[in-house]
Amino acid sequence: MTGELSAGALFAEAGRQLTVCNACRYCEGYCAVFPALELRRALTEGDITHLADLCHDCRACYTACMYAPPHEFAIDPPAVLSAVRRDTYDRYLPRLPAGRATTIAVTGLGALVILAACATAGGTSAAVPGSPYRVIGYPALLAAAGLAIAWGLAITGWAARRYWRDTGGRATLAGLAAAAGQAATLRNLRGGGADCAYPGDEPSPWRRRLHHLVAGGFGLCTASTVAAAVSQDVLGDPPPYPVLSVPVLLGVLGGAGLTAGCAGLLRLRSRSDPYRTDGLMSSRTRSLLLALLVLSVTGLLTLLLRGTVAFAPVLVIHLVAVTACFAIAPYTKFVHVIFRFLALVHDRSEAGLAD
Amino acid sequence: MTWDVVVIGGGNAGLVAAIAARQRGRRVLLLERAGAAMRGGNTRHTRNARCASAEYPADELWADLRGVGPPGPLARLTVERSAEVPDWMTAHGVRWQRPLAGTLHLGRTNRFFLGGGKALVNTYHRSAAALGVEVRYGACVTDLAVDGPGGTEVVLDGGERLGARAVVCASGGFEANLDWLRRYWGEAADGFLVRGCRENDGRVLAALLARGAATAGQERGFHCVAIDARAPRFDGGIATRLDSIPFSVVVNADGRRFYDEGEDLWPKRYAIWGRNVAGQPGQVAYSLWDAKVNERFLPPMYGPATAPDLPALAGLLGLDPAAVAATVKEYNAAVRPGAFDPSRLDDCATEGLDPPKSHWALPLDTPPYYGIALRPGITFTYLGVRVDSAARVLDAGGRPLGSVFAAGEIMSGNILSSGYLAGFGVTIGHVWGRIAGEAAAS
Numbered sequence: 001m002t003g004e005l006s007a008g009a010l011f012a013e014a015g016r017q018l019t020v021c022n023a024c025r026y027c028e029g030y031c032a033v034f035p036a037l038e039l040r041r042a043l044t045e046g047d048i049t050h051l052a053d054l055c056h057d058c059r060a061c062y063t064a065c066m067y068a069p070p071h072e073f074a075i076d077p078p079a080v081l082s083a084v085r086r087d088t089y090d091r092y093l094p095r096l097p098a099g100r101a102t103t104i105a106v107t108g109l110g111a112l113v114i115l116a117a118c119a120t121a122g123g124t125s126a127a128v129p130g131s132p133y134r135v136i137g138y139p140a141l142l143a144a145a146g147l148a149i150a151w152g153l154a155i156t157g158w159a160a161r162r163y164w165r166d167t168g169g170r171a172t173l174a175g176l177a178a179a180a181g182q183a184a185t186l187r188n189l190r191g192g193g194a195d196c197a198y199p200g201d202e203p204s205p206w207r208r209r210l211h212h213l214v215a216g217g218f219g220l221c222t223a224s225t226v227a228a229a230v231s232q233d234v235l236g237d238p239p240p241y242p243v244l245s246v247p248v249l250l251g252v253l254g255g256a257g258l259t260a261g262c263a264g265l266l267r268l269r270s271r272s273d274p275y276r277t278d279g280l281m282s283s284r285t286r287s288l289l290l291a292l293l294v295l296s297v298t299g300l301l302t303l304l305l306r307g308t309v310a311f312a313p314v315l316v317i318h319l320v321a322v323t324a325c326f327a328i329a330p331y332t333k334f335v336h337v338i339f340r341f342l343a344l345v346h347d348r349s350e351a352g353l354a355d
Numbered sequence: 356m357t358w359d360v361v362v363i364g365g366g367n368a369g370l371v372a373a374i375a376a377r378q379r380g381r382r383v384l385l386l387e388r389a390g391a392a393m394r395g396g397n398t399r400h401t402r403n404a405r406c407a408s409a410e411y412p413a414d415e416l417w418a419d420l421r422g423v424g425p426p427g428p429l430a431r432l433t434v435e436r437s438a439e440v441p442d443w444m445t446a447h448g449v450r451w452q453r454p455l456a457g458t459l460h461l462g463r464t465n466r467f468f469l470g471g472g473k474a475l476v477n478t479y480h481r482s483a484a485a486l487g488v489e490v491r492y493g494a495c496v497t498d499l500a501v502d503g504p505g506g507t508e509v510v511l512d513g514g515e516r517l518g519a520r521a522v523v524c525a526s527g528g529f530e531a532n533l534d535w536l537r538r539y540w541g542e543a544a545d546g547f548l549v550r551g552c553r554e555n556d557g558r559v560l561a562a563l564l565a566r567g568a569a570t571a572g573q574e575r576g577f578h579c580v581a582i583d584a585r586a587p588r589f590d591g592g593i594a595t596r597l598d599s600i601p602f603s604v605v606v607n608a609d610g611r612r613f614y615d616e617g618e619d620l621w622p623k624r625y626a627i628w629g630r631n632v633a634g635q636p637g638q639v640a641y642s643l644w645d646a647k648v649n650e651r652f653l654p655p656m657y658g659p660a661t662a663p664d665l666p667a668l669a670g671l672l673g674l675d676p677a678a679v680a681a682t683v684k685e686y687n688a689a690v691r692p693g694a695f696d697p698s699r700l701d702d703c704a705t706e707g708l709d710p711p712k713s714h715w716a717l718p719l720d721t722p723p724y725y726g727i728a729l730r731p732g733i734t735f736t737y738l739g740v741r742v743d744s745a746a747r748v749l750d751a752g753g754r755p756l757g758s759v760f761a762a763g764e765i766m767s768g769n770i771l772s773s774g775y776l777a778g779f780g781v782t783i784g785h786v787w788g789r790i791a792g793e794a795a796a797s
Contacts, residue, residue: 023656024594026402026471029452041654063477064470066399066592070392073594192469193450202481 007087014080015043018051020073027061029192032182032347033077034061039354050167052084053336053343059276060191063201082278088339089284092159093330103287103328110323113144114316130240130306135315144319148326155330160338169342175349182344186211199272207268213261214289217296220254240306251303258296262289281333288333294321357518358384360795361509362525363496363559365389366396367472368763368784368791369525370479374447375792376523377486384517385483386494386509388526388554394492395476396527397551397735397764397780400592402472403454403465404444404785405778406437411464413438419464423626423774427571430770432744436786441466443785448478460622465778471593472781496526498562501757521758521795524748525788528736528764529557530577531589536736539574546638548582550732553589560739560765567750568759569741572768576737578775579629584639584728585657597727598652599659600628601697601715603644604686605729607635610669610678612686617714620700626775633731640729641672643679645721651697659725668724687718735780739768746791760795762787 005013018037021027028034033054040047059078067073120137128134132141163169182188186208189196195203228247231237241247266289274282298318305311329335360376362369365387373385387394407413417434420426445451450469454462461467468475483490499522500508509517529535531553536544549555564570586595601621607613614631618624632640643665662668665683666676686708693702695717703716740748740761747755763784770783 019654019658020594020656022654023596024592025653026593029467029469041650060470060474064474066395066471066473067594068392071590072587192452194469194474201477 005083010080010083010087011045011048014048014052014084017075017077017080018043018048020067020075021061021077024067027064030060030064030194031056031058031188031190031192032344032351033081033188036347036350039350046167048084049088049163050169050343050346052081053088053167053339054188054347055081055085056186056188056340057082057198057277058189058191058195058207059197060194060203062276063197076276078276079278082276082281085336085339086278086281088163089281089335092163092339093155093335102331103324106328107320107324110144110148110327111316111320114319114323117141117144118316128238128240130311132239132302132315135312136319141319144323145326148323152326152329156335156338159330159335160342163339164342164346167343167346169346170349170353171345172349172352174352175347176345178348178352179341179344182348183341188344199268201273206264210261210264210268213257214265214292215261217254217257217259217261218292220250221258221296221299222254224248224251224254248303251299255296255300255303258292259300262293262296265289266293284333291321291325291328291332295325357506357520358382359519360384360521360523360792361386361507361517361519362523362792363509364396364525364527364763364765365394365476365490366398366525366527366763366784367401367475367479367781368788369396369523370398370476370483371443371785371788372523372525372760372762372792372795373488374479374483374486375789376521376796377483377488379793379796381796383488384519385488385490386496386511387490387492388495389492389552391492393552394480395473396554398472398476398784400472400551400734401475401781402593403461403467403778404437404440404781405465405776406440406782407434408438408441416464420776420779422623423776424772427768427770427772429742429744433770433783433786436790437782439789440782440785443789444468444475447482449475450478460620461777496559496562499524499559499566499759501566501759507757507759519758521760523746523760523762523788523791523795524559524563524740524765525762525784525791526559526765527551527555527557528577528739528767529560530555530733530736532556535561536733540633543633543638546730547579547633548584548586548591548595548730548732549589550580550582550586550591550593550595550734551589555735555764557736563740563748563756563759563761566756568748568756569751569753570738570768571741571766572737572739573772574738576768576771576773577629578626578734578737578771578780579633579731580625580734581628581632581640581642581729582732583655583657584730586730586732591732594656595732596625597642597655597729598625599642599644599655599725599727600625602648602651603642604683604712604719605640605642606674606679606682607640608637608674610675610682612682612710613640615710615713617704617712617716619714622777626777628729629731629733630773632729638731641674641726642729643668643683643719643724643726645719645724647717647721649725655727657727659727661723661725663722663724665719665724668726672726672728683719686712686716687720690716690718734775735764735767737764737768737771737773739765742766742769742787744790745794746787747794758795760791762791 067075117140120140189208359381362373362385377383452469495512498510506520582595660671669676669679689705689708746760748759
């Protein structure tokens with residue numbers, strides 16, 4: 001299995017398979033990977049990394065491949081490119097000791113920070129019942145969340161810079177715009193119109209639809225937070241906000257989308273073929289989905305329970321989850337957003353320059 | 356239990372026949388010799404269909420078909436019915452894509468299905484399953500007992516007998532049967548590779564012939580291209596092909612040229628090179644090119660041999676360096692300057708050379724030099740059973756052989772003689788699969 005190969009052997013195997021693909025070319029209608037491959041003859045490690053991150057794992061090529069195992073050519077792009085993506089994430093982001101212990105430690109640390117911040121509650125004026133500032137002080141909350149976010153951005157920014165350099169990335173304005181369009185529509189999860197072969201070998205639109213729910217939900221939750229900040233700091237209207245207000249409506253919609261999307265993707269994942277995805281990548285995907293699920297469910301609960309005694313503990317749990325998630329984001333599947341978007345910008349710019 | 360229709364073979368001809376018969380209300384069983392993962396026969400290796408259309412009139416397709424050899428008695432019917440094929444495919448779930456890179460010249464004449472032949476097979480299996488066609492995998496048919504009690508009996512290799520009111524044989528040619536090829540090619544057959552699937556050993560064809568079916572097509576008729584000599588014995592498909600020939604000098608094992616590498620545009624000539632190489636000593640040839648043209652064609656799957664000079668390259672390929680050097684020297688001296696243009700029949704030609712290189716002739720003079728050994732790679736054989744216009748298998752007297760029908764490569768000898776036209780195999784499978792399926796259902 002590709003998961004057990006050393007990095008050198010992994011790139012050699014990916015190069016072998018992609019060379020067969022480049023001589024065949026039947027899959028070029030499916031996604032951006034194959035046309036990009038055709039612009040290259042000798043594949044460097046940077047090329048292979050770029051192609052791996054351009055792959056959205058729709059698996060259409062695998063189901064269409066007459067050379068897939070048990071054929072002796074043993075072509076399986078989704079599996080080998082998934083293993084290369086794991087290499088990418090490990091290469092460009094500082095490794096953490098595996099999984100659960102780290103998550104517990106970071107969550108514990110987040111809990112300590114948030115609980116300490118709670119000691120400053122009441123520091124802000126006008127903290128009416130249902131306001132978060134009866135539970136936690138605003139400056140302390142800002143500091144805790146801000147630090148976590150700044151840390152995440154710094155780490156991923158550093159990784160993105162080195163990734164861009166190593167994959168020979170180049171960007172044009174038109175390429176950037178086209179990449180944003182493809183990212184927003186998940187064009188490369190469409191299988192050229194045939195849809196994803198996920199979770200089984202039959203084409204299905206559900207992975208793309210659920211991903212839209214997750215991404216859209218995450219975007220709306222972010223917008224809700226921004227709207228609340230604007231209401232409070234620009235318009236001078238402190239929380240809590242009524243149900244029919246911009247922050248609450250955005251938050252409810254976003255939270256519902258995120259919850260449904262994460263739950264759906266977790267269900268699809270449990271039914272998918274484990275051999276198509278690198279094992280560690282698959283467990284990282286699961287971790288990210290579970291973390292987002294905790295975020296969205298606790299977020300919705302703070303709203304539902306804000307008039308009750310449960311409000312304070314649920315809010316603390318939600319804030320701990322937010323802090324911990326942002327702190328560990330650079331080490332989870334969350335970073336696929338960065339690498340895949342950079343690969344799309346590279347690809348769309350390159351395609352534009354080639355025309 | 357007796358089936359209304361048993362279809363032998365799960366390539367495009369068999370799937371189309373099964374779907375067509377099922378749509379007429381018949382109970383249909385499809386026998387696929389391979390397991391589920393390798394289902395689809397040679398169709399797995401296809402990617403397009405050549406069909407008449409408003410942009411590509413039937414008369415033009417007919418002229419193109421005549422251009423590759425004398426057409427068989429059912430060729431004209433095939434050309435005319437081909438116009439119905441794309442709509443039928445679309446109606447059964449097939450998706451289309453732009454012509455693949457390197458095939459832009461086929462954009463008007465050939466329609467490319469998304470993802471190629473295995474995707475097509477998956478689509479038709481989905482369609483067949485939705486309609487209620489039953490499929491049995493790993494089913495190897497060894498014999499047909501024509502006109503037994505209750506119709507025709509299909510005999511499987513375990514001895515099981517399946518009763519059928521009608522049988523459609525869509526089980527391909529015999530290209531994977533080396534002994535059979537040896538009958539017509541002698542020892543040369545040992546030097547052939549099979550691009551098509553390993554299951555096509557001609558068992559059903561042999562059974563039909565033994566039961567009195569008349570033959571159609573030439574014994575040596577086949578679709579055969581020059582492929583990388585390192586390709587596997589069976590099932591190498593498209594990735595083992597090599598498009599270097601018009602850009603290169605091709606020599607045989609003696610280091611001598613033997614055919615005009617630049618005779619015509621590659622898509623019109625690629626299919627004669629299998630036969631060309633089959634006629635050379637040891638059934639092997641060597642395509643040699645230099646740095647000037649190295650990126651002009653699709654990259655070969657196994658990569659070329661590379662050397663800084665010609666003698667070293669000849670050595671790597673196991674050729675006599677002196678013989679290769681002499682051939683290239685003579686060739687280079689005969690090359691006349693011209694405006695090199697791979698997209699048309701350009702004026703880069705040799706003068707006073709035998710055989711000539713009529714187009715795209717450039718001197719072999721820029722290191723590094725590249726070379727690949729080539730062998731004939733057979734896709735499918737043409738010799739098959741004779742059928743009438745309703746796809747009924749006929750005996751030597753021209754009478755139908757019970758209720759047995761044939762479609763696809765097993766009856767391609769009624770249409771093709773020696774040459775091949777890209778994309779026409781899928782057209783034959785679809786046209787005759789439909790004719791056979793509908794006839795078997797009525």
